[in-house]
Structures are given as structure tokens and as C-alpha cells.
Amino acid sequence: MxxxxxxxxxxxxxxxxxxxxxxxxxxxxxxxxxxxxxxxxxxxxxxxxxxxxxxxxxxxxxxxxxxxxxxxxxxxxxxxxxxxxxxxxxxxxxxxxxxxxxxxxxxxxxxxxxxxxxxxxxxxxxxxxxxxxxxxxxxxxxxxxxxxxxxxxxxFIVGRGLAPLRRLALAVAARTPQSLTPLAEARIPDEALPLVHSLNDLLTRLSEALAAQRAFIADAAHELRTPIAAMQLQTDLAEHAGTADERAAAMEDLKAGVRRAARAVQQLLTLARQEPDAVSVPLTRVVLADIARQVVAEHAGLAARKSIDFGFAEVDADLSVTGDPGALHTLLANLVDNAVHYTPQGGVVDVSVRLGEAGRPCLEVADTGPGIPADERSRVFDRFYRGLETAEAGTGLGLAIVRAIADRHGATVTLADGVETGLCVRVAFPAQRQQDTGPSGG
CATH class of the missing domain: 3.30.450 (Beta-Lactamase)
Incomplete structure (x- = not known):
């Protein structure tokens, strides 16, 4: 029954x-x-x-x-x-x-x-x-x-008493993705108010999610339109090239455009996977030093080509957090990739794994690059935003991905000046309770 x-x-x-x-x-x-x-x-x-x-x-x-x-x-x-x-x-x-x-x-x-x-x-x-x-x-x-x-x-009396629930069900059924206004709380019994509040909260979050999705699709379409248009142009140039050198140059530009488009698509997919509703990977105990060593090894070649002094400033081998190893690897890889790309020849990029204030495990990436002006630091986490003085090619999604992964893990991301020049990005995770470092369900 x-x-x-x-x-x-x-x-x-x-x-x-x-x-x-x-x-x-x-x-x-x-x-x-x-x-x-x-x-x-x-x-x-x-x-x-x-x-x-x-x-x-x-x-x-x-x-x-x-x-x-x-x-x-x-x-x-x-x-x-x-x-x-x-x-x-x-x-x-x-x-x-x-x-x-x-x-x-x-x-x-x-x-x-x-x-x-x-x-x-x-x-x-x-x-x-x-x-x-x-x-x-x-x-x-x-x-x-x-x-x-x-x-x-x-x-009859019970039917009359449950009538507000029927009206509430009809009001919810009438909502569409285009009409997600909150439910009216007038004439709602006190017993049903918590349900109405929860539904209104859900409708608000759903409206925000749909708005963000529409904005994301519009931004992605706008961002991909430029490299696709460039590839079309390079294709035309290659078809109408008069000499082999012109054709080779056009093909090289075409390949570079394909790489930029592929990176943009990969970054978009990575960002989409970090959305709260899209994450289903169980969380485990992750040793931050292990993640840092993997990322440093992957970027060592790129840093060497630019003669960058790249390595660890401080490593606490015992620090661990509860998280998604793949996502944390992506977070640190984006920070290191940005630092190496924006640091000039002969610069310095340091990675740190240490215990911060209030016992919070921290990942830090400091560089001697141009840094980010203070008035732009609140905007660099927006999708597709790129600084006005940025000369390096990119999608403007790296820090947006970092923020999404950090939010998923309950961490905070702060931007500060480097020791002398450049930028220091710090990701501080919640303080961890003393427990086994073995895997545990998330």
C-alpha cells in the first residue's frame, strides 16, 4: 500500500x-x-x-x-x-x-x-x-x-488534508527546463514547507546548471570557431600553393591549428568531467608527493628545452589527501604546464608539497614568469579568459579546470606573488584526520 x-x-x-x-x-x-x-x-x-x-x-x-x-x-x-x-x-x-x-x-x-x-x-x-x-x-x-x-x-477529511500535496505535485509537473521559477509557498502547510524549500533549492540549482551549460556551449562554440576557421584557411592555402615550400608552410600551420583545436577539445572534455554532476569516481587516499613526482617527470623535457631551473623546492613525502588521483594529477599538470609555458628562457619553476597553515596539505607551483596583475586574479578562473598581455597560445581553460577540481575536493586556490617575480599558485586541501593511508571508498 x-x-x-x-x-x-x-x-x-x-x-x-x-x-x-x-x-x-x-x-x-x-x-x-x-x-x-x-x-x-x-x-x-x-x-x-x-x-x-x-x-x-x-x-x-x-x-x-x-x-x-x-x-x-x-x-x-x-x-x-x-x-x-x-x-x-x-x-x-x-x-x-x-x-x-x-x-x-x-x-x-x-x-x-x-x-x-x-x-x-x-x-x-x-x-x-x-x-x-x-x-x-x-x-x-x-x-x-x-x-x-x-x-x-x-x-473525505483525509482527502481534503492531502489536497495541498496534490496541488504541489501539479505545480512541479508544470515546470519545464524553460520555466524553473520557484514554487509559491502561499497556502502550503507547515509540514510540506521543508519539501517546498528543498524543491525550490533544486529548481534554483537546476536553473543555474542549465544557464551554465548554455553559456559553456556558447563559449565553446566561440572558442572553437577561431581554430576551425584558421584550419579552413590553411587548407585553402595548401590547395592553392604554387610551390612546395608554400605548401609545406601551409601544412605546418594546418597541423598547428589541428593541435590547438585538439587541445581545446581535450580541455573542454576535462572541464566537463570535473562538473559535480558528472563525477562518479570513488575517492581514495592519495599521496601528494607521488602525484608531484609524476607531473615533474612529464614536464622535465619541456623545461629543459627552455633552460628552466625546474624541480622541487620542498617535498613532504607523508602528506596525503582523500581524492581522485587522476583529477589531482590533471590539477597539478595544468599548474605546472602554465608555469613552464609562461616562464621565460632561463627562469625558475619550483613545485612544493608541504603542510600549510591550520594543518592543511598544500600543493604550490611558483615561477619567475610575468605573473598576473592583481586586478585580473579574480577573473583568470573564468572559462576562456586570457590576460590582456598574454602572448602564449592557449584556451583559457587551465585555471578553470584547476578551480573545478579543487572545488570537488573541498580545496581552495589562491594566487600570490612569487618570492621575487612571477606567480605562486597554492592549492590548500582540508586538514586530514589521522587514519590509514590505504584506499577508502569516497
């Missing part, structure tokens, strides 16, 4: 039925107590009224409409009189009230000694049960009659 309405109605009706059942039992018990008290009193009065009677010899009376059986005994235990000889009653019982079991059922017996005889009056318990049941039935009959009416009333 998945319907809230049916569950509520079933629970309410079951509760009411249980309450009526408990009331019926209590009513029957009370009626039974009153009947017992009344009929016990009647037994005693009946016995008292027979005390001055002279009893003839026993006479057989087979009337079944009498609720009482009278027995008179002598003190010696001789039965002087009985009204129903066919009854299976025990002999003389003790004085006062007693409940006696026989093969015909239970009997309520009252024995009273009067003079030279003992008068014993008995009544079957089924008579008392019947009277008590009749009294309880008369009290409970209205409730039984009203139960179907009460069921319909509960069905």
Missing part, C-alpha cells in the same frame, strides 16, 4: 476499531459486574424468602423456563426438597456464595442456613452472560451503526 491517503485511513479506522473493541470489552465487563452484583443480591433475597416455608416431598418439575434451582437440605446432609431434579448440581456446598462447575456449565450458588435446614439457590452463569451481553450490545449498537458513516467522513 503506497498511498498515503489509504495508509492514513486504514490507520485511523484500525485505531477507531481498536478503541471500539476495547470499549466493548470494558462495557461488557462493567455490565457483567453490575449483573453479577444484582443477581447475587437476588439469590440472597430469594433464599431468605424461602426460610419459613414447609417443603413437601420432592416433586419432579421439568420446566426449563426457570432460571433458578432451589434445594433444601437438613443439617445432616439429607436433601429435603429440590425444584429441578434433572439438573447436575453438586451436593451441599459451604455457606455463602460459590461458583460451581458441572457438566452443564458453571453455576452461581448461594447457601443460607435457616433454623434446622439449609436453603441453597443456584443459577446458571450463562444467564448472567446473556444479560451482560445484551446490556453491552445496547450500548455499543450506535457505534457499530455509525462506523460506515465515520469511515466516509475520514475518507
Amino acid at each position: 503506497r498511498s498515503i491517503r489509504r495508509r492514513l485511513i486504514a490507520a485511523l479506522l484500525a485505531t477507531i476499531a481498536g478503541a471500539v473493541g476495547a470499549g466493548a470489552y470494558a462495557t461488557y465487563s462493567a455490565a457483567r459486574f453490575e449483573v453479577d452484583a444484582l443477581l447475587d443480591y437476588q439469590l440472597r433475597q430469594f433464599a431468605l424468602s424461602l426460610g419459613d416455608q414447609a417443603y413437601p416431598p420432592p416433586v419432579r418439575q421439568d420446566r426449563d423456563d426457570l432460571d433458578f434451582v432451589i434445594q433444601v437440605w437438613s443439617p445432616e446432609g439429607v436433601q429435603l426438597y429440590f425444584s429441578h431434579p434433572h439438573r447436575s448440581l453438586p451436593g451441599l456446598v459451604g455457606n455463602g456464595y460459590a461458583t460451581v462447575e458441572t457438566r452443564e456449565g458453571a453455576w452461581r450458588v448461594f447457601a443460607l442456613p435457616l433454623g434446622r435446614q439449609v436453603i441453597q439457590v443456584a443459577q446458571p452463569m450463562r444467564v448472567r452472560n446473556k444479560l451482560a451481553l445484551q446490556a453491552a450490545s445496547r450500548v455499543l449498537a450506535p457505534f457499530v451503526v455509525l462506523f460506515p458513516v465515520l469511515s466516509l467522513a475520514i475518507w
